[in-house]
Amino acid sequence: MLECQVLPNNFTFPFVLKACAGIGDLNLGKSVHGSLFKFGFDGNNHVLNTLVHMYCSCKGGIEIGRKLFDEMTKNDSVPWSAMIGGYVRLGRSNDAVDLFRQMQIQGVCPDEITMVAVLCACTDLGALELGRWVESLIEKRKLNKSVELNNALIDMFAKCGDVDKALKLFRTMNERSIVSWTSVIVGLAMHGRGLQAVSLFQEMIRDGVEPDGVVFIGLLSACSHSGFVEKGKEYFDLMRKEFAILPKIEHYGCMVDMLCRAGHVREAVEFVQNMPIEPNSIIWRTLINACRTHSELKLGENLAKQLIQNEPTLEANYVLLSNIYAKMSHWEEKTKTREVMDKKGMRKIPGSTMIELNNKIYRFVAGDMSHNQFKEIFEMVDAMGREMKRAGYVPSTSEVMLDIDEEDKEDNLNRHSEKLAIAFALMNTPPGTPIRIVKNLRVCNDCHSATKFISKIYNREIIARDRSRFHHFKDGLCSCKDFW
């Protein structure tokens, strides 16, 4: 258009900027931003809003977006929504929540679009208290409960541990989209309630809602988490035959995950070899991890070495190989693998556990001594350990991926972030109240067994979200029935 020397007007820029945001092209966006000045355009708020949105939607642009945001006058919710949404997309949920609090302080009224973004941040953090507060704000301000807002609420409740509330909300909606169904099915899947997820899917079909590829991912993951291997295979076939949906790499990934969880590692390998599409590295990692947990160590070692050759820059691949060596007690090779990582400047993502208490979010990492109560927390963890042993708990020292003596291994286990967070919660919350924790990795065997004991000894319901699902611990048992 510019080449044709047609002058853009007020209405042109937002459209063009939105297009830049859509394709995430920062340089293109910058050049449009530049030509804005070239035309002596002062930039009204609509244009500034779109500029913020554009920068926040392009890789590497969020700091520029923030600078514009800070400098502009912000009388309404739109730039706030764009900025908060930008942080959420980047996984900077804490920044998103901070900005939302700032918005509250400055007295700008959030609308339902702001609320969707903030709810996404709560979902990401697993912050149920925060999510409930956002819901109360929605009620207080009598915001329009759009389908999208309800979907965000369902997703938040399910992924923050209150799946029954998510279900209840779903039942009260008079208008539902495929996303509503998907959110609730995925939620049930995460909580290991596969039967309910399957029956909801069937209800959806009866209601005449056309399924899409995404809802099948939810359904297959429900089968996977509940050990429904045969049912999963049936649905995998059904999606092609009955609904003409071509399975994508994600669906194949679900099938691999399902076979692996059920311990059918050899079948999973065969499945991958016969897939009509090229397996991605995620699928290889699923397989390799299953080789470790189901003691197909030699196979796992070979697959991991191959994966590292093809993808030498990803630290997770080295961690997989090094954990396999640890399980084989091949300490020398494990050390070598770690040295390769060090040389490449790679570091394992530390396991961390988050807990919400009195509107504050606390994060623990293994051996964490940064907390001001750390002495008391360590004492509490040791006391817990003694109580647990009296009740029959045996530390799974074989899980410790370090070549150290038994006693040190026990100490190492006791300093896992999950145990620190639970000790902290036991110390700081009233007896009998449930404890909710959120982990960034999958729960380890020892913490899983220990948490079962703790739930019984201290008479607490403990709801734990790990990287892939929920565990509800109560009376010494876990809702996953030790299948995860």
Next chain:
DNA sequence: ATAGGGTTAG
């Protein structure tokens, strides 16, 4: 006529 939002295996 112009701005911001939702579900997706590990």
